[in-house]
Amino acid sequence: MPIRLALVGIGKIAQDQHIPALQANKSFELVAAVSRSGGIENLPCFADIGDLLASGLDVEAVSLATPPQGRHAIARAALEAGLHVMLEKPPAATVSEVADLAARARDAGVALFATWHSREAASVDAARKWLAGKTLRSARIDWREDIRVWHPGQEWILQPGGLGVFDPGINALSIATAILPEALLLQSARLEFPANRQAPIAAELSLRSGETPVEAAFDFLQTGPQSWDIVVETDAGRLVLSDGGQRLAIDGAEVSAGANEEYPRLYRRFASLVRENASDVDLTPLQLVADAFLLGERIEASPFSF
Known part of the structure; x- marks a missing residue:
């Protein structure tokens, strides 16, 4: 069965990269959008992560393509709800936020993927x-x-x-x-x-x-x-x-x-992590910044x- 996933943040990177990669990957079923500024045609759209979680919609994972400021709160809510989480780069606003999310994912037994598409x-x-x-x-x-x-x-x-x-x-x-x-x-x-x-x-x-x-x-x-x-x-x-x-x-x-397949490769990796309940969180690039x-x-x- 495909992994039921909601995409959080429907901006340029989501439109250009995430949506096409998800639609081409049979391991995922894109079931919802979370955004205040735009949705995805023919899918329910929620204003924030709280509304998505309260809706009762069957969701197993979220992919966050929001700006890094404020992303920690969204990811934390998803992890606490037992969802697998994929993070667009940079994974959060600070190194300590990502470290905290990694610990929470480990405690919850779900996957956390801090991506570096390049x-x-x-x-x-x-x-x-x-x-x-x-x-x-x-x-x-x-x-x-x-x-x-x-x-x-x-x-x-x-x-x-x-x-x-x-x-x-x-x-x-x-x-x-x-x-x-x-x-x-x-x-x-x-x-x-x-x-x-x-x-x-x-x-x-x-x-x-x-x-x-x-x-x-x-x-x-x-x-x-x-x-x-x-x-x-x-x-x-x-x-x-x-x-x-x-x-x-x-x-x-x-x-x-x-072929250059940055985001398709990321989603193939995320599907593997979800099936294994494993995480891939490399802080090195963010630490250098x-x-x-x-x-x-x-x-x-x-x-x-x-």
Whole structure:
């Protein structure tokens, strides 16, 4: 029998990614939406998680695609009701919130899946396998995109808890922590905050993976060509992972990859976790962002408006 699932938060990412992935996955039956701003055609829509739980609708799992601020309360209510929970990235507003949810899922005997969709990009697995056993010399992350194109009018991203440029930048950190053979540790950070905002619009991080220096630059004001690239120099050549993990090249030669199925792969993994009553909660990318806020030098930048 398919897992009866409700999708919480019907915004752009839900419309673009979650709904198509769910509709194509026979392990799930999408039975309801939870949103104050829009629903899903031909499905009941509830204003909040409390209304869903009180309705008596037969639901086994929820997938949360809401902004991270306030997500802990939604997930906690679902877990306490015995539902399995999948979390869009970043999994919550703070590291401690996710740790609390992981403990509650364990106590309740249900699945909790903190997802990092960019780890499921087409070439990430191949990059990790190629780097294994190599001597790394340096790595560089460039994650530059136009906030007005990719997040039009999404004020929450630049509010406290919205992560600012780390909302896309955490995707790069999720990939880097998956492909680099040793733990990624922050050394220093420089964060640019618009004078009228509470989250950074740009950031530069210096990190280290073992003895390998790793430099990262994140920019939310990139115009023209956008870039989501990771370059690793090794004793066996240069690895370039581009387009957010979709494309891989070794010393300039393209390595063929399969179809890019980030969200279908996430939902296949979630179905497996639900059947096993198991959890998959990796806090590492969120912890690195928290470390950047702890160590980062704060620079005031020009005011920003959408």
